[in-house]
Amino acid sequence: MSALTLVIGNWNYSSWSLRPWIALRMSGLAFEVERIPLYQADSKARLLAHSDAGRVPVLEHGDVTVWESLAICEYLAELAPRARLWPDDTATRARARSVATEMHGGFPALRQALQMNFRARAKRTPALSDAVRAEIARIESLWSDCRRRAGDSGPFLFGRFTIADAMYAPVVSRFRTYGVALAGAAQSYADAIWALPAMQEWGEHAAREVERMPDTDRLLDPAA
Numbered sequence: 001m002s003a004l005t006l007v008i009g010n011w012n013y014s015s016w017s018l019r020p021w022i023a024l025r026m027s028g029l030a031f032e033v034e035r036i037p038l039y040q041a042d043s044k045a046r047l048l049a050h051s052d053a054g055r056v057p058v059l060e061h062g063d064v065t066v067w068e069s070l071a072i073c074e075y076l077a078e079l080a081p082r083a084r085l086w087p088d089d090t091a092t093r094a095r096a097r098s099v100a101t102e103m104h105g106g107f108p109a110l111r112q113a114l115q116m117n118f119r120a121r122a123k124r125t126p127a128l129s130d131a132v133r134a135e136i137a138r139i140e141s142l143w144s145d146c147r148r149r150a151g152d153s154g155p156f157l158f159g160r161f162t163i164a165d166a167m168y169a170p171v172v173s174r175f176r177t178y179g180v181a182l183a184g185a186a187q188s189y190a191d192a193i194w195a196l197p198a199m200q201e202w203g204e205h206a207a208r209e210v211e212r213m214p215d216t217d218r219l220l221d222p223a224a
């Protein structure tokens with residue numbers, strides 16, 4: 001098999017990069033990482049060298065180039081069928097795809113208000129608009145419903161880890177960064193994602209980065 005290379009942005013700030021990276025880790029496939037720090041003078045030119053979209057993430061696999069996080073995850077599911085990155089059952093798999101796609105295309109207020117800053121912790125939970133609170137409530141309800149359906153088959157949304165979990169991993173980090181309180185099953189799910197060795201490994205990379213984005217760090221204590 002040709003080598004796999006995942007082109008990512010900053011470990012600390014790039015939520016879109018985290019999604020396929022953690023899916024790759026959970027797939028068991030060997031891969032290399034090329035990191036392109038974002039918001040630098042040469043960032044766009046370097047990104048365009050990998051994809052005409054000029055964004056991260058990008059997966060390079062021989063002559064194949066895949067961009068967009070969910071498309072990359074789908075490609076990985078085909079490359080590593082034994083990893084079972086989607087549920088086996090047709091109906092459950094359809095539900096998992098719906099859950100993943102809702103994250104991919106939704107929650108704009110939350111994304112804007114609670115930007116990912118993996119290594120930091122808020123000095124206080126920021127004031128949240130009604131739109132953000134509504135999106136948090138939707139995520140909490142979605143997680144709780146998935147966990148109820150999964151029962152004791154495993155700690156993730158559909159029991160074992162799937163692409164749906166990869167799509168929500170950055171949200172788990174956001175809630176932790178900004179001190180967003182969750183209840184019951186939703187908090188237990190967030191704890192299970194945070195405890196993954198792959199999430200901890202990502203955090204170790206984020207902690208070593210030197211880039212800082214003042215707008216994203218303004219409410220946070222990077223040393224926490």
